[in-house]
Amino acid sequence: MSQWTAMQAAESLVSLLGDARLILVSNREPYSHGWRRQAPAVSAGGAPAPASTTGWNGGGVRHVPLPQVSPLLQDNTAIRLSRPAGGLTSALDPVMQACHGTWVAWGHDSADRQTVDAQDHVAVPPDDPQYTLRRVWLSETQVRGFYYGFANSALWPLCHLHLEQAIFKPRHWHHYQDVNASFAAVVAEEWSGEPTVVWLQDYHLALCPAMLRQRIPDLTIMHFWHIPWPPWEIYRVCPWRRELLEGLLGNDLLGFHLEQYCRNFLECAERTLGAQVDAAAGMVEYAGHVTWVRPFPISIDYDAWVQLARGRRVADKITHLRAQPALAFPVLGVGVDRLDYTKGIVSRLEAIERFLDKYPAYQGRLGFVQIAVPSRTQIEAYRRVKEHVEGVVARINSRFGMAAAGPIHYRYEQVEPAELAVYYRMADFAMVTSLHDGMNLVAKEFIAAQVERRGVLLCSEFAGAAEELGNALLINPYDIERVAETLRQALEMSPEEKVYRMACLQEHLAEHNIYKWLVDVFTMLALIREENDGTALTAVAALGGSTPALYSV
Numbered sequence: 001m002s003q004w005t006a007m008q009a010a011e012s013l014v015s016l017l018g019d020a021r022l023i024l025v026s027n028r029e030p031y032s033h034g035w036r037r038q039a040p041a042v043s044a045g046g047a048p049a050p051a052s053t054t055g056w057n058g059g060g061v062r063h064v065p066l067p068q069v070s071p072l073l074q075d076n077t078a079i080r081l082s083r084p085a086g087g088l089t090s091a092l093d094p095v096m097q098a099c100h101g102t103w104v105a106w107g108h109d110s111a112d113r114q115t116v117d118a119q120d121h122v123a124v125p126p127d128d129p130q131y132t133l134r135r136v137w138l139s140e141t142q143v144r145g146f147y148y149g150f151a152n153s154a155l156w157p158l159c160h161l162h163l164e165q166a167i168f169k170p171r172h173w174h175h176y177q178d179v180n181a182s183f184a185a186v187v188a189e190e191w192s193g194e195p196t197v198v199w200l201q202d203y204h205l206a207l208c209p210a211m212l213r214q215r216i217p218d219l220t221i222m223h224f225w226h227i228p229w230p231p232w233e234i235y236r237v238c239p240w241r242r243e244l245l246e247g248l249l250g251n252d253l254l255g256f257h258l259e260q261y262c263r264n265f266l267e268c269a270e271r272t273l274g275a276q277v278d279a280a281a282g283m284v285e286y287a288g289h290v291t292w293v294r295p296f297p298i299s300i301d302y303d304a305w306v307q308l309a310r311g312r313r314v315a316d317k318i319t320h321l322r323a324q325p326a327l328a329f330p331v332l333g334v335g336v337d338r339l340d341y342t343k344g345i346v347s348r349l350e351a352i353e354r355f356l357d358k359y360p361a362y363q364g365r366l367g368f369v370q371i372a373v374p375s376r377t378q379i380e381a382y383r384r385v386k387e388h389v390e391g392v393v394a395r396i397n398s399r400f401g402m403a404a405a406g407p408i409h410y411r412y413e414q415v416e417p418a419e420l421a422v423y424y425r426m427a428d429f430a431m432v433t434s435l436h437d438g439m440n441l442v443a444k445e446f447i448a449a450q451v452e453r454r455g456v457l458l459c460s461e462f463a464g465a466a467e468e469l470g471n472a473l474l475i476n477p478y479d480i481e482r483v484a485e486t487l488r489q490a491l492e493m494s495p496e497e498k499v500y501r502m503a504c505l506q507e508h509l510a511e512h513n514i515y516k517w518l519v520d521v522f523t524m525l526a527l528i529r530e531e532n533d534g535t536a537l538t539a540v541a542a543l544g545g546s547t548p549a550l551y552s553v
C-alpha cells in the first residue's frame, strides 16, 4: 500500500505540469486579511500575543494559530492574517507553494484591499512567499446576487435535489454571469502567454471555463465540482440549463466525486444540448471541443487528522469532557455539520428520539453532541432549518432530560479542528445522515480520528462517501425506524467487530488520502494534454503503476 504525502504530491504535480504554469481559481481565498481589534495581551516588545482566527469557506473552516500578526496597525486595530481553509484549501496550499503558481479568489475580508499591491497581488504565505494570490473584488450587490443568490439559492438546492428550496431569479442569474465574467477577465490578465493550466473549483464558477476558452483558446482548463450533479429530470427545471452546460463544456477535464454524477452530467449534456456523448469513454464533444468527465472521490489529509487525534493531552481532554455533567453519558455519539438542510440533521435527531422511545434502558445513558456550524445565515431556508433543528433538540431534551442534562448537547458555533478531533476520538458512534451530499468529509475525519477503534460510523447511503465506506453501517435517513434499529446494532456490536470494521475503513483512507486525489486529477490532466497537443509528459509514465488510460472509465 503506497501513501502519498504532501511533499510527494507537490513534487509529482510539478513534474506532471511540465512546462505549464498553474492558475487556480476559487470563490474563497487561501489567505485573508481582516481588521481586528487588538488583543489586550501585548508583549513587552509591543507584539500582540499569538492569536487564532476563524473563517468559514463553505466547505470547511480551519482555525490556525498565527505565529505573527501583520505589523500594520491603526489605532487599536491591527490587520490579522486568517486562513479560512477547509480541507481543500489546506491541501492545495502546499501544492501552490511547490508550483509557485497564481491563486485567483474573491477578496472578501475587511483588510484585503489594504494588503494588495497595485495589481491586486499579495505574495503568500506572507512570512515566506512562494506564490501569488490575486484578489477579485465583488460589490455587496454582486455578493447577494451571485453568492447568496444564484450559487446558494438556485444551484445548491438544484444539485442536491431540493427543488422546493430553489429560487431562480433573473437578477441573481445576471450577477452570476457578471461575476463569472470578472473572474475570467482576471485570469486572462494573469495569463502571461506561456502554456498554462487553469484549475477552477466548484459551482460558483460554472460559466468561467467557456468564457476563458473564448478569450484564450490554448489554455488547458479543468474544473472540480464539489457537489452532486443532478439527474436530467431535475436539472431540466433550471431556466439557464443550456448556459450552465455550455459554460462547463469549455473545460478539458471536469471532475466529480462519483461516477453517478458524471453519468448525470453526460446525460444532461446530451439531452439539453444535443452534445455528442460517449458515456463509456467519459467524453463529450460540443461545439468542436472535447471535455473529459471523470470521477475523483475527494478525501482528507488522513495523517494530519490522526496526528490531531493522537495529539498531546487529547486523552486528558477526553477524560475531562466526559466528566462534565452535559457529557457524562456512558454512551456518547457525535454529529458535525454546517447547519444546512442537505445534512439531514432533523432526521438524525428524530432517529435518536425514536431509539430512546423504543429502548428506554438507554434513557439517561445515551448522549449526543451535535456541532452545527453557522452557514449562509442570510438565506431564509437556512434560518428555517436552524429553527427546526433547535425545536427538535428542545423537544428531545424536555422528553428525555434527566437531572443533569438532556441527551442532546447542541453547539451552534464553529469549533477548531483540534477540538473536533477530540470529539471524534471520544465518540462511541458518529452519525452522517445527509439527504444528498457530494462526498462528506466528516465521515472520513471521524474514521481517521478513531485511535482506539471503539466507535461505529453510521453513514447515509446518500453521501458520496458511502461508496467507499462499505464497513460503516449504511443508513437511509428517510427511514427513521430503520436508522433507530441500526443505532441499536451499532451499540450492541462486539468490540472485535468494531475494531475490524474501523481498521478496514482506516486502511482504505490511509491510502486514498487527499494527496492521492490530487495526483490522480493531475495525472489525468497530463494524459489529456498529451492527447491534445502531443506534449509528451514522460512524468505520467514515471509515476508507474496505476496510470489511468484516457479511454477507460
Ligand code: GDG
Pocket: 058, 059, 060, 061, 062, 063, 086, 087, 226, 227, 298, 336, 337, 338, 371, 373, 413, 414, 415, 416, 417, 420, 437, 438, 439, 440, 441, 442, 445
Ligand atoms: C462540500 C460538499 C464535499 C465542520 N464543522 C466545523 C468544521 N467543519 C469542517 C469539517 C469538514 C468540513 O467542515 C465539512 O465537510 P463536508 O464534506 O460536510 O463539506 P461541505 O461544506 O458540505 O462541502 C461535500 C466537500 O465540499 C468537499 O468536496 O465533501 O459533499 O457539500 O472538513 O471538519 N471545521 C471547523 N469547525 C467546525 O465547527 N474548524
